[in-house]
Amino acid sequence: MKEFMLIFRLKDIADFKPSPEQMQERMNWLAGIAAQHKLVDKGNTLLPVRGSAKTVKSDSVVTDGPYTEIKEFVVGYIIVKVDDIDEAVEMAKGNPIFKVGGNIEVREVLKRD
Amino acid sequence: MEEATSHQDILPHLFRQEYAKMTAVLCRHFGLEHIEVAEDIASDTFMKASENWAIHGVPENPVAWLYTVAKNKTKDYFKHIAVFELQVKENIKASGFEIEGDFDFSSEIIADSQLSMIFTVCGTTSSAQTQICLVLQILCGFSVEEIACAFLTKNETIKKRLHRARTVLRNENFQIRPLGEADIRSGLDTVLKTLYLLFNEGHFSKTNNLLIRKDLCSEAVRLTLLLTENVLTNTPDVNALLALMCFQSSRLDARTDRNGVGILFDKQDKSLWDRSLIDRGNYHLVNACCGMEISRYHLEAAIAYWHTAAVDEIKWRHILPLYDQLLLLEYSPVTALNRAFACSKIYSCEKAIREVEKINLSESNYYHELLGYLYSGIDINLSVQHYTRAIDLTKSKTERHTLRQEIERLNTLLSSLNNNK
Numbered sequence: 408m409k410e411f412m413l414i415f416r417l418k419d420i421a422d423f424k425p426s427p428e429q430m431q432e433r434m435n436w437l438a439g440i441a442a443q444h445k446l447v448d449k450g451n452t453l454l455p456v457r458g459s460a461k462t463v464k465s466d467s468v469v470t471d472g473p474y475t476e477i478k479e480f481v482v483g484y485i486i487v488k489v490d491d492i493d494e495a496v497e498m499a500k501g502n503p504i505f506k507v508g509g510n511i512e513v514r515e516v517l518k519r520d
Numbered sequence: 521m522e523e524a525t526s527h528q529d530i531l532p533h534l535f536r537q538e539y540a541k542m543t544a545v546l547c548r549h550f551g552l553e554h555i556e557v558a559e560d561i562a563s564d565t566f567m568k569a570s571e572n573w574a575i576h577g578v579p580e581n582p583v584a585w586l587y588t589v590a591k592n593k594t595k596d597y598f599k600h601i602a603v604f605e606l607q608v609k610e611n612i613k614a615s616g617f618e619i620e621g622d623f624d625f626s627s628e629i630i631a632d633s634q635l636s637m638i639f640t641v642c643g644t645t646s647s648a649q650t651q652i653c654l655v656l657q658i659l660c661g662f663s664v665e666e667i668a669c670a671f672l673t674k675n676e677t678i679k680k681r682l683h684r685a686r687t688v689l690r691n692e693n694f695q696i697r698p699l700g701e702a703d704i705r706s707g708l709d710t711v712l713k714t715l716y717l718l719f720n721e722g723h724f725s726k727t728n729n730l731l732i733r734k735d736l737c738s739e740a741v742r743l744t745l746l747l748t749e750n751v752l753t754n755t756p757d758v759n760a761l762l763a764l765m766c767f768q769s770s771r772l773d774a775r776t777d778r779n780g781v782g783i784l785f786d787k788q789d790k791s792l793w794d795r796s797l798i799d800r801g802n803y804h805l806v807n808a809c810c811g812m813e814i815s816r817y818h819l820e821a822a823i824a825y826w827h828t829a830a831v832d833e834i835k836w837r838h839i840l841p842l843y844d845q846l847l848l849l850e851y852s853p854v855t856a857l858n859r860a861f862a863c864s865k866i867y868s869c870e871k872a873i874r875e876v877e878k879i880n881l882s883e884s885n886y887y888h889e890l891l892g893y894l895y896s897g898i899d900i901n902l903s904v905q906h907y908t909r910a911i912d913l914t915k916s917k918t919e920r921h922t923l924r925q926e927i928e929r930l931n932t933l934l935s936s937l938n939n940n941k
Contacts, residue, residue, distance in 0.1 A: 434806065435798075435799075435802055437806050438802035438806055439825070441805045441806045441822070442805060442825040442829075443822070444809070444814060444818070446806065447809075448810075449810070
């Protein structure tokens with residue numbers, strides 16, 4: 408078994424606050440992973456809003472807001488435990504984030520300890 | 521002005537909610553050997569409320585009103601005892617009793633006392649059935665009649681059972697004290713087991729009365745929810761059990777028709793499933809995943825999740841390995857039967873029949889029901905035989921009714937097949 412982090416990204420800040428239906432759908436997706444005992448860490452939300460996000464660059468340049476050089480910003484993550492990256496990708500495909508134009512990056516976790 | 525809430529509407533509801541809390545706080549002061557005193561004061565308080573509210577109307581804050589009365593009644597009781605003790609034994613000082621002191625009904629004290637009470641009542645060495653009666657009486661404020669109704673037994677039987685349980689409770693515990701981490705570690709498994717059984721008593725109850733079944737289930741949910749509200753007891757196992765209860769409760773309304781006759785899963789009206797309970801279940805299932813260990817509640821909650829979330833083959837492909845794990849963790853013939861059913865959904869009825877016949881449970885109605893179902897598409901005569909045997913064995917009237925209907929259907933099918941020959 409390997410661990411993978413699923414990193415959630417959005418393009419539009421207006422999509423950040425989900426509707427109750429979206430929350431419900433997301434929770435249902437997450438519970439499906441939990442029901443297979445493949446959820447290692449339910450993760451957290453990363454607030455992209457003013458006052459909760461800054462980006463520090465070289466020469467002590469600090470800008471307001473999350474890192475958006477790629478016109479997208481990270482809103483959260485979870486960690487799953489699966490056989491291989493293909494399984495993690497299949498899992499990611501069921502997430503409702505795609506309905507609001509978001510995407511998911513799947514990355515294997517290499518433990519440093 | 522709005523029509524004032526009548527005291528007859530509000531009192532039964534409050535009684536259920538507050539009686540157990542009040543008794544728990546009072547027991548902390550009196551010690552469990554005097555649990556009757558605590559219960560008397562709580563009952564007296566509600567008695568006074570019913571008289572007073574009938575005349576003066578329901579006070580603005582009914583709960584606060586109840587606790588003020590309970591507090592005064594308790595003080596009176598202590599004073600009475602103190603005077604008595606002084607007169608009989610002059611040496612004893614009244615100050616031996618904490619009349620003012622830390623005696624209060626703050627929400628913190630209530631929560632703590634209730635938690636201690638849950639651990640104490642669930643932790644005695646009585647049999648499971650007896651334990652559940654005690655839980656219903658002390659923690660849920662059920663009357664003897666209500667408990668008898670839930671168990672389809674006579675009042676006298678329940679009274680005897682409760683009497684025994686209370687003796688055990690008193691002999692094993694002298695006082696209710698705040699729980700430490702060690703108490704929680706050693707006692708939590710037993711508490712969960714009792715709450716699990718309480719829930720199942722409602723979910724698989726012998727009674728057809730949907731109200732009683734719902735009452736039992738919602739009381740089990742309420743007590744489990746209480747455990748999630750305390751940092752020390754908000755463990756993965758507790759969340760898994762709560763998730764299981766939420767998923768199962770979501771289907772309560774769909775499981776029986778208006779006459780209390782059971783409806784098979786495949787024929788249930790899914791629009792009757794309670795979506796908010798499923799959401800709640802999802803939430804707790806996710807919260808249950810932060811530990812390394814997997815309990816039977818995790819596995820059962822996961823099985824219940826798939827029943828609410830997916831259909832047909834996908835569902836059963838997820839469920840079958842969960843039953844395998846459950847059997848490894850804790851073998852039970854009933855789980856093995858459930859596994860065989862899942863097996864028939866993925867593979868074939870023939871394969872499932874071979875599995876069932878390995879299980880030694882021929883005295884159970886469920887065993888014959890399952891074989892009846894599995895044979896129905898293979899050998900109608902054998903199927904009817906098993907269903908008939910199940911009717912002899914079951915204690916449930918509604919189940920007998922459902923099974924008879926099924927036999928009738930099969931017999932009609934059989935005769936039409938013979939006519940066509």
